[in-house]
Amino acid sequence: MQTSLTSAKISGVIVSYNPDIDALRHLVAAVAPQLDQLFIVDNGSRLNVSSSINHGMCTEIIELGDNYGIARAQNIGIERARSTGSSFVLLLDQDSIPASDMVAKLLAAVLAKQEQGYQVACVGPHYTDSRQRDAAPFIRLEGLKLKRQICSASNTLVDVDFLIASGCLIPISTIDAVGMMVEDMFIDYVDIEWGLRAQQLGYRSYGVCAATMKHALGDESIAFGKRHVPVHSPLRHYYHIRNAIWLCRQKWIPSQWKFVLMWRVARQFAFFSLMTSPRLEHARMMALGLLHGVVNRMGRR
Structure with a gap:
């Protein structure tokens, strides 16, 4: 059955590790109203994340007790989303803040591409880092060079090779076909590996210029x-x-x-x-x- 805007069930997965609690609360408050469910998977933070977050806005806070890496934490969250019948999962880092309509814009883009017959790996927002002068470009390989793909208009969809994990909306059916994140990588390049693996299997990733998010890169x-x-x-x-x-x-x-x-x-x-x-x-x-x-x-x- 074709997923529609009204029938789609979307679960969010936030991976946390020693987060700034105020920033994490801000993220939860911003994204929870856009989702059907929200899971926080904590990688052994020094503070007790569960006691610091409003449980009324989260479906479940999963405390792993140790740092197992972002890939395993994402996989655990994805499995919880799958087990509850979700059709999409939204991955988020603790240092991201989505716009109030980000998820709706991403979902509309996925469904439009699927309606056109494309196999969609994932879609992601146009994000900005306050320390950078310009919004981060999307990336696509052309020949032997990584080309920066700039949003020419707010309604543009940009065909890319991969997306950063934070803000990424992925159909559960795609994860079933492509596979989970590689846990041995622990952190870094996890999203690049998954995106390229999906691409090799015929799935396409898109940057959605109308969907926006604030995100901090690096310390x-x-x-x-x-x-x-x-x-x-x-x-x-x-x-x-x-x-x-x-x-x-x-x-x-x-x-x-x-x-x-x-x-x-x-x-x-x-x-x-x-x-x-x-x-x-x-x-x-x-x-x-x-x-x-x-x-x-x-x-x-």
């Missing part, structure tokens, strides 16, 4: 030319490098993507080794990530 940022580059901890840069190398080693990844990923690794290694402090620690952790990606040492560091 801080540094000015570099006309851009502000998000900067993470040395440990996060370890995961960036390791998971990019691991992804390059997958047989199903197209050769163009392998080239782009390796070039990206080289640029990140050089930039963060020279431009961020502590430089030696960033370089050491990225070198370790490179080694572990080559020898297939995955999971939590």
Whole structure:
């Protein structure tokens, strides 16, 4: 049976880890009215998330008791959504704030594309980071270059290769066909891997320019030319490098993507080794990530 705007059941999954409680409350208040159900999956935060959030706005708060990574937390939330009969799942990070009509705009875009006969992997909003001058572009690979796709109009749908997980609306039927998130990746590149895997199976992802969201990238940022580059901890840069190398080693990844990923690794290694402090620690952790990606040492560091 074709899903309609009125029959769609949408569950939200927020993954939290040592969140700013006020920001998390703001997120819950913003997104809960747009959903049928809302699950928070907490990855072993130091504070008690369950006692800090209004349970009247959440279907369930799942406290894992330890940090198992964003991929496993997302999978647990997705399974809960599936078990309750949801037809769509909306993934969210703790540092995102959706517009009041974001989910409705995303759902309308999915249903329109499905009506046209497309197999939809996911749709995601046009997001802004207050530390950046411009809204973040959508990304698509053309040849051997990642092309930034800018929204030319508010009603535009942008055909992309992948989307960031936060704000991503995914049909449960697509997850059934494509599979779950790779838990061994732990964090970083999880959404890229899933998006590219879906693409290889004939599913398409779309950026929805009419749907908007605020989202923070990185712990801080540094000015570099006309851009502000998000900067993470040395440990996060370890995961960036390791998971990019691991992804390059997958047989199903197209050769163009392998080239782009390796070039990206080289640029990140050089930039963060020279431009961020502590430089030696960033370089050491990225070198370790490179080694572990080559020898297939995955999971939590």
